[in-house]
Amino acid sequence: MGTNKTATEYQADYALWDEFLQQWPITRLRTMTLADYSQAGSQDTLCYWLESKLDKMGSIWGGSAFKFGIYSRKDQSDKPDGGGASYSDHYAWYSKYGANETEAFAKVRDLVAGVAEAAARGDLQTIEDADLGLATKWKIAFHYQGREQPGVVDVFTKSALLAFVGLSDPKLRMIDLQTAALQERAKSEGILEFGSRAWAVWVAKAVDVWKLSHGNDGSFSANEREALAKERRAIIHQETGNNQAGNFVEVANDALFYLCHGNEVRLLGRFCGPAKASEKGADWLERPYVVLKQSQSSTPYSKSKQKWTPAGNSTFSQVPKEQLSVFEKTLLQPYFGVRLEDVMETKAVEMVPDAMLTAIGNAGAGPLNRILYGPPGTGKTYRAVADAVAIIDGQPVHTLMATPEAYAAAKEKFDQYRTSGQIEFVTFHPSYTYQDFVVGIRPRMERDQVVYGVEPGPVKRIAEAAEENWRASRLQPGTALTDMQRFERAYGQLVDDISNSPSQFVQIPLYGGTKTQARIGTQAKGIILSETGSSLPYNIPKKGLAVLWQKRKSYTKPGDMTDCSYNKSFFYAVIKYLEKADDKLGAPEQTTQEVLRNFVLVIDEINRGNIAKIFGELITLIEDDKRLGAVNELTCSLPYVDPEEESAFGLPPNLYVLGTMNTADRSIALLDTALRRRFTFDELMPDVTALPVVAVDGVDLRKLLETLNRRIAYLFDRDHTLGHAYFIHIKTFDDLQHSLLRKVIPLLQEYFFEDWSKIRLVFRDGQKKQEQQIVRELSVDASQLFGTDAEIVDSRAMFEVAEKLTPDMVKAIYA
Numbered sequence: 001m002g003t004n005k006t007a008t009e010y011q012a013d014y015a016l017w018d019e020f021l022q023q024w025p026i027t028r029l030r031t032m033t034l035a036d037y038s039q040a041g042s043q044d045t046l047c048y049w050l051e052s053k054l055d056k057m058g059s060i061w062g063g064s065a066f067k068f069g070i071y072s073r074k075d076q077s078d079k080p081d082g083g084g085a086s087y088s089d090h091y092a093w094y095s096k097y098g099a100n101e102t103e104a105f106a107k108v109r110d111l112v113a114g115v116a117e118a119a120a121r122g123d124l125q126t127i128e129d130a131d132l133g134l135a136t137k138w139k140i141a142f143h144y145q146g147r148e149q150p151g152v153v154d155v156f157t158k159s160a161l162l163a164f165v166g167l168s169d170p171k172l173r174m175i176d177l178q179t180a181a182l183q184e185r186a187k188s189e190g191i192l193e194f195g196s197r198a199w200a201v202w203v204a205k206a207v208d209v210w211k212l213s214h215g216n217d218g219s220f221s222a223n224e225r226e227a228l229a230k231e232r233r234a235i236i237h238q239e240t241g242n243n244q245a246g247n248f249v250e251v252a253n254d255a256l257f258y259l260c261h262g263n264e265v266r267l268l269g270r271f272c273g274p275a276k277a278s279e280k281g282a283d284w285l286e287r288p289y290v291v292l293k294q295s296q297s298s299t300p301y302s303k304s305k306q307k308w309t310p311a312g313n314s315t316f317s318q319v320p321k322e323q324l325s326v327f328e329k330t331l332l333q334p335y336f337g338v339r340l341e342d343v344m345e346t347k348a349v350e351m352v353p354d355a356m357l358t359a360i361g362n363a364g365a366g367p368l369n370r371i372l373y374g375p376p377g378t379g380k381t382y383r384a385v386a387d388a389v390a391i392i393d394g395q396p397v398h399t400l401m402a403t404p405e406a407y408a409a410a411k412e413k414f415d416q417y418r419t420s421g422q423i424e425f426v427t428f429h430p431s432y433t434y435q436d437f438v439v440g441i442r443p444r445m446e447r448d449q450v451v452y453g454v455e456p457g458p459v460k461r462i463a464e465a466a467e468e469n470w471r472a473s474r475l476q477p478g479t480a481l482t483d484m485q486r487f488e489r490a491y492g493q494l495v496d497d498i499s500n501s502p503s504q505f506v507q508i509p510l511y512g513g514t515k516t517q518a519r520i521g522t523q524a525k526g527i528i529l530s531e532t533g534s535s536l537p538y539n540i541p542k543k544g545l546a547v548l549w550q551k552r553k554s555y556t557k558p559g560d561m562t563d564c565s566y567n568k569s570f571f572y573a574v575i576k577y578l579e580k581a582d583d584k585l586g587a588p589e590q591t592t593q594e595v596l597r598n599f600v601l602v603i604d605e606i607n608r609g610n611i612a613k614i615f616g617e618l619i620t621l622i623e624d625d626k627r628l629g630a631v632n633e634l635t636c637s638l639p640y641v642d643p644e645e646e647s648a649f650g651l652p653p654n655l656y657v658l659g660t661m662n663t664a665d666r667s668i669a670l671l672d673t674a675l676r677r678r679f680t681f682d683e684l685m686p687d688v689t690a691l692p693v694v695a696v697d698g699v700d701l702r703k704l705l706e707t708l709n710r711r712i713a714y715l716f717d718r719d720h721t722l723g724h725a726y727f728i729h730i731k732t733f734d735d736l737q738h739s740l741l742r743k744v745i746p747l748l749q750e751y752f753f754e755d756w757s758k759i760r761l762v763f764r765d766g767q768k769k770q771e772q773q774i775v776r777e778l779s780v781d782a783s784q785l786f787g788t789d790a791e792i793v794d795s796r797a798m799f800e801v802a803e804k805l806t807p808d809m810v811k812a813i814y815a
Helices: 007-023 046-053 101-120 124-129 134-144 158-165 174-182 191-206 222-231 244-250 321-336 340-345 354-359 380-393 404-420 458-473 483-500 542-549 568-585 611-615 673-678 701-715 733-751 756-763 782-786 807-811
Strands: 070-072 085-087 091-094 209-213 233-237 256-261 264-271 276-278 281-294 316-318 369-374 423-427 439-446 449-456 506-509 515-520 526-531 538-541 599-604 655-662 680-683 775-780 796-801
Touching (some): 007 046, 007 134, 046 134, 091 101, 101 124, 124 134, 124 174, 134 174, 158 174, 158 191, 222 233, 244 281, 244 316, 264 321, 369 380, 380 404, 404 423, 423 458, 458 655, 483 506, 483 515, 483 542, 483 568, 526 542, 526 568, 538 542, 538 568, 542 568, 701 733, 701 756, 733 756, 733 807, 756 775, 756 796, 775 782
Parallel strands (some): 209 256, 369 655, 369 680
Antiparallel strands (some): 070 091, 085 091, 209 316, 233 281, 256 264, 264 281, 276 281, 515 526, 526 538, 775 796
């Protein structure tokens, strides 16, 4: 809204207002159609008038189109209902208004007409009570009120009205603020002129923005800057020249500032306390602040080198009032997604410093890297399923394992998350390699021929999915898609067009009209073009298209593409196809902030593979403080991957690594030391309480397991005890007999290297009667076997296992 308009400009605004009322008289509102109200591409709809044509008379521009209750979608891709929003092929609306677009519009139309009619009769309470977007309903009310006796001023933000009337209570309703503001209007003062006066007061009072730099000049280490961000302390050296330190001390407690690290824009904040001596040293000053917005872009600022910009040579510099519009266009909107007039209403948010992002997914999710270890049969893989679901859903793991039904539900979720890509499950073994796990070259069939290409492994797949979600969660709501996001959207549409074609190609004409067939290249990293009737393929890499996309508007023919050194006709054809796809998809809708989700990589039997060989550089990247966004963030270029086609690889802070390890296969003490340091270890030992209390044919399963394990631990070690899984599903004595003869005894044979005397000690067979022994010792006379002339004179023991067990034989183990 302008604050220094001339009389001629006001006359033009009043004339435009009259034109609006002629085209949209109040009587039309009750009979308008949905297309009259909102229609993508039309400049005659009511919504377009309110947001665009009448923008100079109280702006409601920007933000989500849901402010109109229902709106025509430019992006008509499939969207699921959820979060209070509903979608059809052509419209989106708040679900509260109706089950379909017809019902929703009927409700919205009634609200819009009701607000306009209330404004015409001066009924502000009805406007206040209307269940419609705050700025939208007061904008409607402003234009349909009686102009000679107005009750609404064209200022629709509470902060501006609070500043004008000299109040500070943010809980005041809009009706109260509008009423208080109108009391300041002179009888002879036009409502538009009065609105400009009210707006000018707010601008003079409230919009006072400063630049603060914690620069890259060596004054701060990375750890210091991270600590300052965590503790929300703004800091400056007291000898900073040009009175910058003095201004830092003197600015008001509610002064706005943006923080940058050199050319990197970090946050938008507001001071909330006076300056004081800093613990950094006697020559430093600091002030506390609250965070209003975190930067949604990591792109370094490069627009200008004026002192108030990140590139300017200053530490603490005010944005000049005459430069506020430039500040809004080049900094406030691109980096924080807000307009200047809304910034004072922006509430403080809880800021998590980058180094703390490892814990952002879920406070109860636990360590990022953990290993469940223990003897065989202790339920490590079983527990890993529940742990993975608990990490994603934020539930206590014990609730997911409380009952068989609860675990069955958790397992079902686990399978669903695997299908959706939120969980990856792999098993290590001696033949498993880095190429299987991270990225490698694999064969595949293409047009009846074997071809070899670079394929991602499970860790790369899930890391990329987790990173995409993590980055999307950092965007502030209401952020418009960037130009490169539009490129990705258009390129994705081309890939979809080809994939959905029965022939697996689409026709794209060259500049001269020659038809070409476009197919998807390897991993969709390029488009393969071939002229119709020709088998000669032309590869159009995605990275090259991305470079040309930025100058697409300047290309009218292939020769204009000076940045392209080869196959210009083919690059031109694809760029123009993408441009048409972008136009068809329409101007980008405002993005919504994505909820941060946790992802889990489950590695079963992690110690059975060659860890150092399989993990490679991941052994460093999995560390908490090396994750993306952390203070010591590290990335690397993966083998087989073109660094120009893919950005450096790193692990995001919402990716959890969960391993299981059988201590009977390899002692934990022998595990790679570097791996042990990077993981938290949770021991799972045999749990006798997991076994049924009721005896099976008189056999107490709990006492049996406890007794066996005490003896095994004494004769060998605790890492080779028996897990409760060996007995947990036993219902009958036949089940128990099968487990002992076919599972437990073979395992003990392996443990004790066929030393049957120790196995007899485990079963206490030496103290039982012959008929109750499970492993029986047979004395064999050598002379009976080999004759008296054999040199073998000593007898030796031989052992046999009972073919059938009885309850008494088993009870004798612990009785």
